[in-house]
Amino acid sequence: MIEWREDVPRWRQVANVIRRRIESGEYRPGRLLSENALMQEFGIARNTARKSIAWLREEKRLIYTRPNLGSFVGPEPEDDEE
Amino acid sequence: MIEWREDVPRWRQVANVIRRRIESGEYRPGRLLSENALMQEFGIARNTARKSIAWLREEKRLIYTRPNLGSFVGPEPEDDEE
DNA sequence: AGATATTTGTTCGTATGTATC
DNA sequence: GGATACATACGAACAAATATC
Numbered sequence: 001m002i003e004w005r006e007d008v009p010r011w012r013q014v015a016n017v018i019r020r021r022i023e024s025g026e027y028r029p030g031r032l033l034s035e036n037a038l039m040q041e042f043g044i045a046r047n048t049a050r051k052s053i054a055w056l057r058e059e060k061r062l063i064y065t066r067p068n069l070g071s072f073v074g075p076e077p078e079d080d081e082e
Numbered sequence: 083m084i085e086w087r088e089d090v091p092r093w094r095q096v097a098n099v100i101r102r103r104i105e106s107g108e109y110r111p112g113r114l115l116s117e118n119a120l121m122q123e124f125g126i127a128r129n130t131a132r133k134s135i136a137w138l139r140e141e142k143r144l145i146y147t148r149p150n151l152g153s154f155v156g157p158e159p160e161d162d163e164e
Numbered sequence: 165a166g167a168t169a170t171t172t173g174t175t176c177g178t179a180t181g182t183a184t185c
Numbered sequence: 186g187g188a189t190a191c192a193t194a195c196g197a198a199c200a201a202a203t204a205t206c
Contacts, residue, residue, distance in 0.1 A: 114171095116170080116171065116172090117171075117172070118170080118171075132172085132173095147172075148171095148172085149171085149172055149173070150170090150171055150172055150173085151170090151171065151172075152170085152171060152172075153171095153172090
């Protein structure tokens with residue numbers, strides 16, 4: 001169970017927990033970070049989970065997202081298509 | 083066609099219709115209840131159909147689901163494996 | 165063996181509505 | 186009014202197992 005702080009948005013608190021797990025190495029590159037997993041572990045709504053993931057992706061660039069597949073720990077892979 | 087009520091979620095209204103059919107005997111034990119069938123008959127999205135089925139299974143225990151096969155009317159069969 | 169159809173499982177993208185602060 | 190957070194509901198893509206032909 002997480003004990004929510006009142007002065008920080010939940011999406012941000014969740015993102016911080018995940019960020020720490022990534023930076024500590026607990027979450028290895030390539031690991032799946034699905035919205036469902038966040039919803040279940042933290043007991044949050046999907047919108048909230050998405051906001052956490054968006055922040056990790058767009059602000060911290062610790063993960064990348066593949067539509068219909070999921071979000072994965074690590075830097076955005078280059079699209080090396082010709 | 084179903085006339086949706088505004089004050090009850092669609093997934094719940096669909097589940098209620100199915101529940102009545104099961105309890106009235108219209109749907110016999112063993113009958114397949116596929117997501118596609120619900121989508122077509124009620125004009126709902128797959129997610130919504132899945133939520134109706136999940137409720138009938140997990141809350142009412144009127145059906146059981148076999149992955150890659152479908153959901154069937156009746157109690158969850160015992161796994162009689164040795 | 166192989167192709168096809170059916171069916172569930174999982175996942176993201178988007179939008180709307182309600183309520184609260 | 187804006188940000189947060191919940192639930193609902195549409196769509197879409199892909200995987201995997203099963204059944205049939």
